[in-house]
Structures are given as structure tokens and as C-alpha cells.
Amino acid sequence: MKPMTEDTLAILKKARELLSREGAWTQKAYARDAKGFPCFATEHCAESWCSFGAIQAAAQSLASPTIVDAMEALQEATGASFVSQWNDHPQRQVGSVRRAFDKAIKKLEEEGTENK
Numbered sequence: 001m002k003p004m005t006e007d008t009l010a011i012l013k014k015a016r017e018l019l020s021r022e023g024a025w026t027q028k029a030y031a032r033d034a035k036g037f038p039c040f041a042t043e044h045c046a047e048s049w050c051s052f053g054a055i056q057a058a059a060q061s062l063a064s065p066t067i068v069d070a071m072e073a074l075q076e077a078t079g080a081s082f083v084s085q086w087n088d089h090p091q092r093q094v095g096s097v098r099r100a101f102d103k104a105i106k107k108l109e110e111e112g113t114e115n116k
Helices: 006-018 051-061 068-078 083-087 094-114
Strands: none
Touching: 006 051, 006 068, 006 094, 051 068, 051 083, 051 094, 068 083, 068 094
16 A cells, blocks of 8 residues: 555544544435435535545545545455445444544554654
8 A cells, every 4th residue: 555645644534533423424425414415525514424425525624635545545444445335335334434434544543653
């Protein structure tokens, strides 16, 4: 895996923070508003996000230009080629989503320590 930037780690941490609140995770939409209707992940009305949507929202809030490395880190943590499909699996639960973010964050933090 290629070295990740501090931006990548910041995006993953912010996305994990977004998903930490009760009811903040969703499936079958990038994001949902308070009434449960789908919306863009980066809209102010968004109150819950899928894994991909949380990364999009985090990147925008941090004014980060790209989400590619964050998505690759989450793909590696989940073992899934498509994070959205992994997120939307009918038996997926929020705990496994949060653990995948934690795993990706930990790996990047360890790689950052090794590279110093």
C-alpha cells in the first residue's frame, strides 16, 4: 500500500466521528436527512451517512481535494472492492462499519509512526 497523507488520516477520523453518533449510519443512500429521505452527503441537512458518504462529507468539511486514498484505506480494512456494496449488505451493522474505520485509522497511524 502506498504511503498516505495526513489529509487521508484526517478524513478517515472525521468520517468515523460523523458515524459515531447514534443513528448516524445509513444504507442504500449516501446520506439521509432527519426524516430519512436521501440527500447529498455534503448537504447541511444530512444527518446520517453510509461509509462512502461519511468520507465525502468529511473531505468537504476539511476542504480536502480528494477522497481516493481514504477510500482505498477503507477498502483495505474491509477487504471489499466496493465499499458501498459492503456498507449496504443486508446483514451489515453499524458496529462493523465503525470497526472498519478504526482499523483503517490504526493502520495509517502505525504506518506514519514507522515512516518517521
